Amino acid sequence: MDLVETSSAGRDAATLPRPFLKWFAEKGWAPRAHQLELLARAQGGENMLLIAPTGAGKTLAGFLPSLTDLTNRGKITPGSAFTGIHTLYISPLKALAVDIERNLMKPVSEMGLPVTIENRTGDTPQAKRQRQKLTPPDILLTTPEQVALLLANKEAERFFKDLKYVVLDELHSLVASKRGHLLSLGLARIRRHAPQMQTIGLSATVADPMDLQRWLVPQGEDTSPPAGLVHVQGGAAPDITILDTDKRIPWSGHVSTYAIPEVYEEIKRHKTTLIFVNTRFQAELLFQELWTINEDNLPIALHHGSLDAGQRRRVEAAMAANKLRAVVATSTLDLGLDWGDVDLVVHVGAPKGASRLAQRIGRSNHRMDEPSKAILVPANRFEVMECQAALDANYLGAQDTPPVGEGALDVLAQHILGMACAKPFDPLELYEEITSASPYAELSWEMFERAVDFVATGGYALRSYERYAKIRKTQEGRWRVSNPQVAQQYRLNLGTIVEATELNVRLVKRNAKGTLGRGGLSLGKVEEYFLEQLVQGDTFLFAGKVLRFEGIRENECLVSNAFSMDPKIPAYAGGKFPLTTYLADQVRGMLADPKRWQALPDQVREWLEIQQDRSMLPSKDELLIETFPRGKRFFMIAYCFEGRLAHQTLGMLLTRRLERLGARPLGFVATDYSLAVWALNDIGGMLDGGRISLTDLFDEDILGDDLEAWLDESYMLKRTFRNCAVISGLIERRHPGKEKTGRQVTVSTDLIYDVLRSHEPDHILLEATRRDAATGLLDIGRLGDMLARIKGHITHRDLNHVSPLAVPIMLEIGRESVPGEAQDAVLQEAAEELIAEALS
Amino acid sequence: MPFAPWKDRRLMHRLGLAARTAALTGREAGSEEAVVHGVAAVCDPLGALYLPDAGALVVSDLHLEKGAAFARRGMMLPPYDTIATLNILAAVIARYDPRTVISLGDNFHDRKGSAHLPDDLRALVGAMGRGRDWIWINGNHDPDGTTDLPGTSVDELLYGGLVFRHEPSLTFGKGEVAGHLHPSATVRRREKYVRRPCFATDGLRLLMPAFGVLAGGLDLNHKAMHGLFDRQALVAHLLGRDRIYSVRYANLLG
Incomplete structure (x- = not known):
């Protein structure tokens, strides 16, 4: 199935107009085989999917069918009838749409092609948008949200009727999210306006290309054949290493500060280095630490989502102009922006997923025939194994991109309202159209009717x-909107990204009288839900400082310096992405197979060997439970390796069950690798004495009543509900700066959730919330899979003291990694005692 | 992240509590006594205040038809808030069988609420009001009074040695019972936080918790509360799961 570069299938049929041949010749280039193949097959009428590594000329390949077609068509003479857009390019990032315009204009103007290209994003001025509707460009570069807006317009049919190609960039990153669901529905509508339209998907390597090939074509009774696939294999294998260090690799934490000097040396050795981290917190910290040792004053910049847009654009521009030596970045840079001459990618912290790693490494070296170079810097010992596993995976070409998944119901509701705004719809026709989108192919008529009813009047039984x-x-x-305000409301609420409400954190000082001063340094933003659990005087970690919460004034959170090393309330600062199932599986496999430990650094290997000696290492499908006393507490550690979200859910449920069984649990902490529960009573003794049965404790029925009871109280489900309520249009989106003044004007979604649960538990929005929770914040689906897998394979070790494998999670209890010299020394001491105990 | 289930199932608890305890009175029902400007008062865990000498039951900020008020503006909130609030109100009326019911304003969430109240719910209020006086104090959400409901609408009421108004007065606080601010308080013990609506009184004035199920809360520390109480004497009577918990303001955080 895979067609590599050398394949000649259909190549002869490709016809490049003269200006193209001339341009290639002048540049001394030749069109690549996959570019010609894609062109030929698209010209033959196929929908297409191109999977290629970065640097393979993917963008040009995607646009060749449009550019040749437009060249053959020639310029539209003034005075001729209205012509709609010819090609729609959709990218997940605004910046990418802008970037592509620049990259595409270059060859187009050099060849002198009669093609107009414009972009349209949320930043495009109103006048320009208006003009684009009257005289559309040939090629429009835009985002999924803008497509939805255009489709909800009364002029949509006219605007799209001449459309020939839709080019979907970074398709792999779009399809698995609610944005992808919205886009798939948009495509279904576009096909109605322009039946001749063909799709061209551009993607990085994915686990299952067929998912995407189906996504690109209409489903249903007259299902088209899946999109044709052109698969360009990676060029030279990437050169990836794990940072070789003399320093001690930490037992826990996420910040890798131990490796800063070595990372700095690598920056000096290379032209341009991209340093990827998993969270904003890590980005800030690493950036700061690099500058403290930046004796050569190298231009090193920072790029993450909390920075203001202007600053981000400046960094991007400097990067493109090769003016920077290094950029510390979060996932905001994951996607295919063109980054000048990057010759090294450093990945700090474990990548959490093999595909993500491959994607990020692809940032380095845009010429695909030369190997990309990357260095992985694990932050702790489990991450060493994770990095090794990811590294094996990259060589093996294994992939763990998430599946496309079932279309979300809140997105469906949003789309239905949008379609009513465009023009009155016939329910049967719309149902047929919606089920032609692959995420909604299985949507039942009954559920569709419920969604329509929800949009109309809330869908209540009363x-x-x-x-x-x-x-x-x-x-x-036919269904039509009741009044123009409804359409206006739709436009304001459109989109599937719900930003958590964030408050600015401002550092203030107390004056002599003890009152809080005005002004002070702004430290960044923190999510409102986190502040809700704080009272004045609580200390927490933020922006690398331990801060004392003073209160909220207007839209700001006021804090003062805490002069304490031990924040009372831990803010989660770890990897935001949970470990993927695939990588978790790899790590379990590595633990179970001492032969594979040879690839690991000595200190990590020795750690595992001591664990083997003191306790045991579980086999691949076994669940190891250790219990031991420490201080005045009794601990139980479960090594599940299912990622933080699933562990958190399991922790909530286990503590409930242990409470009922009389173990008196006090709390738990979850990491990507394991779960620790501590209690006043001897859990180990209770297990050995048969008072608690492990089989019962980890039985799948924990996902029954216990889960239901917990969900009643869970604020996590309430947050999920809030997102669904916003996306579905039940409540209005809050617009920054437009918040209504005064108290209690908005209504708490928590209370709405309570009312709905008590009076109509089967409501469509609660259904949507439960579906989201199963895969999202609670990861219930994954937990269920694990409980089924370990059934009958649970091994319990009752130990006298903490085991080596337990040390990392024990260090997480009661604190988060506190950076900085003095604090580290304190932590070091605390850690040292624990480690000595484990190895004694 | 260590677990901190600081959010509660307020509505579920209140509905359950209302059903379970309608037949009980006084301490059995989990209530707590207070004195406001020399007048004895009983704080009930369902969120109402009973004045035994006057035989009056006080509730505040019912915000009836809040769901419908939002629906009128295109946000289809669940239409069940009114029935849920009225069920709790019926339980507390059954408990005290008061001569007079005083509803302290923001009885409806908007001006149209009382005119558009569905007939079955209107009948429910009618049944509750039979054989007793009903005083609707006007609030900022519903300044025009009620339509077609038992009782009379007034802006302010002097009764049994107390003054009843919707918004607390900054100048005449003595002997005042008011609503409007939806007071709630946060208690911390060890590492756990619990935030609940509360009655707040310093012995001179009393602020009522919001009774409506879709009404949120405002912390006693909020600037809107400044200057209303003598904080030395201030006590928060928090609405617990099945009883009132009385905590001095100074001891809220342990």
Whole structure:
């Protein structure tokens, strides 16, 4: 199936117009085989998917069919009838749309092609958008949200009727999210306006290309054949190493400060280095630490989502102009921006997923025939194994991109309202159109009707809102919006990204009288939900400092310096992405197989060997449970390797169950690798004495009643509900700066959730929330898979003291990694005692 | 992250509590006594205040038809808030069988609420009001009074040695019972936080918790509360799962 560079399938059929041949010749280049193949097959009428590594000329390949077609068509003469857009390019990032315009204009103007190219994003001025509707460009570069907006417009049909190609960039990153669901519905509508339209998907390597090939074509009764695939294998194998260090690799934590001098040396040795981290917190810290040792004053910059847009654009521009030696970045830079001459990628912290690693490494070296160079810097010992596993995976070409998944119901509701805004819809026609989008292919008619009912009046069994309906059925049986305000409301609420409400954190001082001063340094933003659990005087870690919470004034959170080393309330500062199932599997396999330990650094190997000696290492499908006393507490550690989210859920449920069984649990902490529960009573003794049965404790029925009971109280489910409520249009999105003044004007979604649960537990929005939770914040699906897998394979070791494998999670208890010299020394001491105990 | 289940199932608890305890009175029902400007008062865990000498039951900020008020503006919030609030109100009326019911303003969430109240719910209020006086104090959400409901609407009421108004007065606080601010308080013990609506009184004035199920809360520390109480004497009577917990303001955080 895979067609590599050398394949000649269909190549002869490709016809490049003269200006193209001339341009290639002048540059001394030749069109690549995959570019010609894609062109030929697209010209033959196929929908296409191109999978290629970075640097393979993917963008040009994607646009060749449009550019040749437009060249053959020639310029539209002034005065001719209205012509809609010819090609729609959709990218997940605004910046990418802008970047592509620049990259595409170059060859287009050098060849002198009669093609107009414009972009349209949230930043495009109103006047320009208006003009684009009247005289559309040939090629429009835009984002999924803008497509939804254009489609909800009354002029949509006219605007899209001439469309020939839709080019979807970075398709792999779009399809698995709610944005992808919205986009798939948009494509289904575009096909109605322009049946001749063909899709061209551009993607990095994915686990299952067929998912994407199907996504690109309509489903249903007259299902088209899946999109054709052109698969360009990676060029030279990447040169990836794990940082070789003399320093001691920490037992726990996420910040890798031990490796800063070595990373700095690597920056000096290379032209341009991209340093990827997993969170903003890590980015800030690493950036700061690099500058403290930056004796040569190398231009090193920072790029993450909390920085203001202007600053980010400046960094991007400096990067493109090769003016920087290094950039510390989070996932904001994951996607295919063109980054000048990057010759090294450093990945700090474990990549959490093999595909993500491959993607990020692809940033280095844009010429695909030369190997990309990357160095992995694990932050702790488990991450060493994770890095090694990811590294094996990259060589093996294994992939763990998430599956496309079932279309979300809140997105469906949003889309239905949008379609009513465009023009009155016939429910049967719309249902057929929606189920032609692959994420919604299995949507039942009954669920569709419920969604329409929800959009109209909230979909409640108690039908008291008929007179306030947002959409109404006309006599011809079509649904139309009740009034123009509904359409306006739709436009303001459109989109699937719900930003958590964030407050600015400002550092203030107390004056002599003890009152809080004005002004002070702004430290960044923190999510409102975190602040809700704080009271004045609590200390927490933020922006690398231990801070004392003073209160909230208007839209700001006021803090003062805490002069304490031990934050009372830990803020989660670890990897935001949970470990993927695939990589977890690899790490378990590595633990179980001493032969594979040879690839690990000595200190990590020795650690595992001592564990083998003191306790045991579980086999690949076994769950190891250790219990031991420490201080006045009794600990139970479960080595599940299912990622932090699933562990958190399991922790909530286990503590409930242990409480009922009389173990008196006090708390738990979850990492990507394991779960620790501590209690006042001797859990180990209770297990050995048969008072608690492990089989019962980890039985799958824990996902039944216990889960239901916990969900009643879980604020996590309430947060999920809030997102669904916003996306589905139940409540209005908050717009920064436009917040209504005054108290209690908005309504708490927590209270709405309570009312709904108590009176209509089967409501469509609660259904949507449960579906989200199963894969999202609670990862219930994954937990269920694990419980099934370990059934009958649980081994318990009752130990006298903490085991080596338990040390990392024990160090997480009661604190988060506190950076900085003095604090590290304190932590070091605390850690040392624990480690000595484990090895004694 | 260590677990901190600081959010509660307020509505579920209140509905359950209302059903379970309608037949109980006084301490059995989990209530707590307080004195406001020399007048004895009983704080009930369902969120109402009973004045035994006057035989009056006080509730505040019912915000009836809040869901419908949002629906009128295109946000289809669940239409069940009114019935949930009225069920709790019926339970607390059954408990005290008061001569007079005083609803302290923001009885409806908007001006249209009382005119558009569905008939079955209107009948429910009618049944509750039978054989007793009902005083609707006007609030900022519903300044025009009620339509077609038992009782009378007034802006302010002097009764049984106390003054009842919706918004607390900054100048005449003595003997005042008011609502409007939806007071709630946060208690911390060890590492756990619990935030609940509360009655707040310093012995001179009393602020009522919001009774409506879709009404949020405002912390006693909020600047809107400044200057209303003598904080030395201030006590928060928090609405617990099945009883009132009385905590001095100074001891809230342990």
